[in-house]
Amino acid sequence: MIAKIRKIATFVEETHTEMGHPISPPTRRAAAVAVIENPHAGKYVEDLSDLMTIGEELGALLTEKAVAALGIPGPSAESYGKAAAVGEDGELEHAAAILHPKLGTPVRKVLGKGAALIPSSKKRGGLGVPLDIPLGHKDAAFVRSHFDGMEVRLNDAPRANEIMVAVAVTDSGRPLPRVGGLKKEEIKGEDGLR
Amino acid sequence: MPDVHVRKRLTVVEEIFHEGGPPPYLSLRRAAALAVIQNPYAGHYVEEIAAFMEDLKPLGLEMAKSLVAALGGDATIIEGYGKGAIVGAKGELEHGALWHVPGGYAMREILGGAKAIVASTKKVGSPGARLDVPITHINASYVRSHFDSMEVGLADAPRANEILLALVMTTGPRIHARIGGLKSWEIKGEDGLR
Numbered sequence: 001m002i003a004k005i006r007k008i009a010t011f012v013e014e015t016h017t018e019m020g021h022p023i024s025p026p027t028r029r030a031a032a033v034a035v036i037e038n039p040h041a042g043k044y045v046e047d048l049s050d051l052m053t054i055g056e057e058l059g060a061l062l063t064e065k066a067v068a069a070l071g072i073p074g075p076s077a078e079s080y081g082k083a084a085a086v087g088e089d090g091e092l093e094h095a096a097a098i099l100h101p102k103l104g105t106p107v108r109k110v111l112g113k114g115a116a117l118i119p120s121s122k123k124r125g126g127l128g129v130p131l132d133i134p135l136g137h138k139d140a141a142f143v144r145s146h147f148d149g150m151e152v153r154l155n156d157a158p159r160a161n162e163i164m165v166a167v168a169v170t171d172s173g174r175p176l177p178r179v180g181g182l183k184k185e186e187i188k189g190e191d192g193l194r
Numbered sequence: 195m196p197d198v199h200v201r202k203r204l205t206v207v208e209e210i211f212h213e214g215g216p217p218p219y220l221s222l223r224r225a226a227a228l229a230v231i232q233n234p235y236a237g238h239y240v241e242e243i244a245a246f247m248e249d250l251k252p253l254g255l256e257m258a259k260s261l262v263a264a265l266g267g268d269a270t271i272i273e274g275y276g277k278g279a280i281v282g283a284k285g286e287l288e289h290g291a292l293w294h295v296p297g298g299y300a301m302r303e304i305l306g307g308a309k310a311i312v313a314s315t316k317k318v319g320s321p322g323a324r325l326d327v328p329i330t331h332i333n334a335s336y337v338r339s340h341f342d343s344m345e346v347g348l349a350d351a352p353r354a355n356e357i358l359l360a361l362v363m364t365t366g367p368r369i370h371a372r373i374g375g376l377k378s379w380e381i382k383g384e385d386g387l388r
Contacts, residue, residue, distance in 0.1 A: 005211055012205040013348075026203075069207070130349070154208075155324070155345040 001061075003054040004037040006162065008061075010069045011152050018175040027172040031133060031152045032065035034058055034165050041089040041161035051097035055165075058098065060106035062167035067110060072171050075112030078184070079146040079170045082107070083121045083133040087158035095122035098165055107167060115192035116141040128155045133168040139189045144181025145173035196234035196246060198253050201356065204228040204348055207264050215370040223365045225264045226327065226346045227257040228358060236284040236355035243288065247295045254293075254300030254361070261363045262304055273378065274340045274364035275301050276313045276329040282352035283320055290316035293359050301332075301361060308332035309386035321350050327362045331378060335387050338375025339367035 011033075014026040036058075039050060067074050082103060084095035099120050108114035119134035119141075130153040137143035150168045158164045173184070188194055210222045231253070235243055262269045277297040279290035298312040313328035313335075324347040331337035344362050352358040367378070382388055 006213065007208060007210045009206060009208040012203075014203045015201070016203065017199065017201040069205075128345075151349040 001057050002050065003034070003057050005034050006037070007035040007154070007157065008065065009033045009154055010065050012069045013150065015175045021176060023175045027170070027175045028070055029135070029150045029168060029170045030066040030069040031150055031166050031168040032062040032069065033152055033154065034062060035154065035157040036163050036165065038087060038090045038094060038161050038163045040091070040094060041087065048093065048097035051094055052101045055098035055101065055103035056106060058165050059103035059167065060110060062165065063107045063110040063169065066167055066169040070169065070171055074110045076171060077111050077138060077169045078172055079135045079137045079148065080107065080111065080114065081119045081133040081135040081150070081168045083131045083166045085122070085129050085131050085158050085164040086124045087160045087162045088124065088126060089160040090124065090163060092122060092124055094163060098163065111138060111169070114138045115189055117192065125158070127157060127159065128153055129158070131164065131166055133166050135168060135170060137184060139192070140182065140187040140194050141192060142182045142194050143173070143184050143187065144179060145177035145184065148174050196249065198249050199232040200229050200253065201232070202230040202348070202351060205260060205264050206346065208344070210369050213369050218369065220366060222367070222369045223265055224344045224362065225261050226344055226360055226362045227261050228346055228348060228360050229253060229257060230348065230351040230356050230358050233282060233285045233289055233355050233357045235289055236282065243292060246292050250292065250296035251299060254296040255303060257359070257361045258300040258304040261361060265363060265365060269305055271365050272305055272363045273332060273366050274329045274342060275308065275332050276327045276343070276362045277301070278314055278325045278327040278360045279316045280319045280323050280325050280352050280358040281316070282354045282356045283318065284354040285318065285357060287316060287318055289357060297359065297361055301363070305332055309383060310335045311386060319352070321353060323347055325360060327360055329362055329364055333383050333386065334376065334381040336376045337378050337381065338373060339371035339378065342368055
């Protein structure tokens with residue numbers, strides 16, 4: 001592992017009731033977050049390939065942690081998302097290098113499938129900055145019941161020379177979906193969209 | 195007696211490898227269990243509220259068990275604990291105090307009779323409010339290496355008529371503890387203090 005990890009946090013959220021309606025079984029989301037050293041903090045570096053490798057490492061590690069926190073086999077996951085927050089001495093492009101070129105393949109390996117684009121967000125921020133990880137169905141991006149988001153934050157990260165990287169996985173959609181659109185039972189699963 | 199209605203739960207596990215110093219052989223883990231419940235006394239002053247403490251005991255036990263499970267399942271590795279509550283805007287601070295007995299009882303029960311008082315904090319707050327839950331050694335409050343805290347909170351809780359309840363456990367001292375004081379191996383274990 002070339003990533004220098006200071007800290008890892010996992011979050012599991014369960015919704016048991018929404019607007020007085022019992023949710024049974026509860027909807028569940030998990031996120032795993034790693035706080036790593038940013039090797040390029042404070043200077044402009046053209047070649048970001050080391051961050052791409054770090055993305056590959058963290059894709060596997062964080063997805064395994066999130067799935068383990070839910071206590072489900074990878075293929076039972078329904079939706080996913082990823083996000084990164086770069087500390088103040090880093091560049092937004094550092095988050096992009098971690099998230100986009102290589103992080104997805106190991107995520108999909110852990111989850112068995114994942115035809116859909118992994119929704120993502122990124123930002124630069126200080127300690128305690130909230131990260132809103134977008135969520136979408138892993139096999140068909142248009143499944144409307146699974147458009148969601150999960151907020152995570154750590155009061156002590158990211159420091160100026162750090163990057164916070166998050167992968168979120170769920171075993172369900174929103175608690176009371178009722179705005180129509182493609183249902184998960186209707187997924188064809190060919191193009192990652194429908 | 196009012197029932198306990200849980201809307202949502204959150205489990206957070208932090209694993210801390212270092213904080214700029216030499217990574218110790220054992221990383222520090224902290225876990226928090228949060229439950230968001232309806233406040234049966236929201237919106238009006240109720241004189242007799244103490245009976246609700248008894249109702250909260252089963253939830254406390256469940257949360258304490260879930261913390262031990264989140265930290266690997268072995269209660270003997272737990273070294274620090276703390277508890278706290280955030281009362282939604284239509285409640286009063288005294289409602290948060292209802293958590294002292296059931297929260298403390300639950301953790302002592304699960305940890306086999308821990309001796310030290312459970313450090314605690316509480317406040318009234320809106321959704322997204324953060325709580326710094328204080329942490330001390332489970333058998334001797336004066337163990338300086340184990341004075342710690344963990345920030346917790348949820349973007350959508352507590353609503354005005356809710357209470358967010360929190361329990362926290364840790365597996366060891368601060369990651370680079372080095373300011374002296376009573377050591378964990380010097381505990382006499384008679385009075386819960388030293």
